[in-house]
Amino acid sequence: MEYIPGPRSLSEHPDRFLNCQEAIADAFRQLAEQEVMAGWGEIEVAGALADISDFHLLSLASNLETERMIEQAIKERREIMSDRYPDTLDGRYFVVRGRLWRKSDPALDEATRNRLVTDLMSARRAVRGAKGDPDAIAKARHLVDDAKVALGERGAPWWEDGAPDYNRHMAKNTPYAEWFANRGK
Template sequence: MKHPVTPDGRYFVVRGRLWRMSNPGIGEDERSKLTKRLMTARRAVRDAEAQEDPKAEAAAHRAVDDAKRALGERGPVWWDDGSPDLNRHMVKNTTYADWYAKTGRSGPEGS
């Protein structure tokens, strides 16, 4: 497993930080379309940066944000139990701290 996923499937952890997973309620066809849209937008960001085109870059960043929101990685949470959104929080400062410590990745090399 490259990045550990929280037991509830809401986040994965990279360098000790939580990142929200895509909404598991999205069907595979739709997820595939949205993922392609996200990757296209990310390439547009790269290309706009290389061309030093701030207007194109801003539009590309908006397209990335739109795709991430459609996937459920940003914006309103996709779960309905009232739990807060901990996206981008350091895992050690959250209710997932004990779980993460048990993964063996909570040291400097895993955080």
């Protein structure tokens, strides 16, 4: 395939779209000629290329819409979760049935956090799949613990102010007791 030059202008430049058309025109004509030489009719080739272009545009638009819908669903889920499982004011814990659970380290970048959450989910599936095999269960539970430690949910606290860790404590038995008792009032 023929070399296609890169952009000659910034993304905001009014001629950028025209420059893109000029950059791919020769390769486009070459592809069309190859198809005609292979035995396809010129109208068939032009229609096929137009359809491929349309499908590609629809795919891009669909991907953008899907991403928007996913972001909206995540936002709504977080809102539901924050109402159902409130976060402490310092952001260190969330509360489930009155018990504090340490949150992931907020200093983790998104890619690392996502990878560790994927590892955690895989390890939890391994625990479920290992029923009846004590060695496999122990190994899978170790993987769960490794992922939770890497996320900051277990092990040494991720905060550095020297405050004690109240992970898994009942909120009413911690310095968060007053906050927990008064939330929603």
